[in-house]
Amino acid sequence: MPNFPNPFQGNVDRKMSKAELIQALRIDIAGELEAIFLYDAHVLATDDPVAKKVLADIRDEEKAHVGELMSLLRYLDPNEAEHFASGEGEVKEMLEELGITEPNISGSSVGSLLE
Numbered sequence: 001m002p003n004f005p006n007p008f009q010g011n012v013d014r015k016m017s018k019a020e021l022i023q024a025l026r027i028d029i030a031g032e033l034e035a036i037f038l039y040d041a042h043v044l045a046t047d048d049p050v051a052k053k054v055l056a057d058i059r060d061e062e063k064a065h066v067g068e069l070m071s072l073l074r075y076l077d078p079n080e081a082e083h084f085a086s087g088e089g090e091v092k093e094m095l096e097e098l099g100i101t102e103p104n105i106s107g108s109s110v111g112s113l114l115e
């Protein structure tokens with residue numbers, strides 16, 4: 001949710017270290033996920049076809065932002081990327097156990113899983 005009363009809240013008075021940038025990206029990703037949730041809630045809460053179309057389009061752009069940020073996070077923190085891949089592998093195994101042949105999920109992001 002917006003937090004406008006403090007216009008300096010997001011400012012950092014120096015360049016961030018790589019570790020701090022990675023932490024900041026996690027906050028950015030959380031913000032994108034929250035935006036997706038809110039836009040989707042508004043799409044579901046209206047019958048106005050134009051509002052539905054515009055809000056759904058914005059929601060989907062936020063999903064793309066999640067993908068961009070996740071890719072950036074993988075680039076900056078290959079170790080974390082290995083954890084993501086491990087989790088994806090676990091789900092693939094579960095799908096195989098259930099006899100489900102799903103599209104390739106490797107390289108997927110949280111955003112693409114939300115669709």
Ligand SMILES: [Fe+2]
Nearest residue numbers: 032061062065
């Ligand atoms: Fe966004």
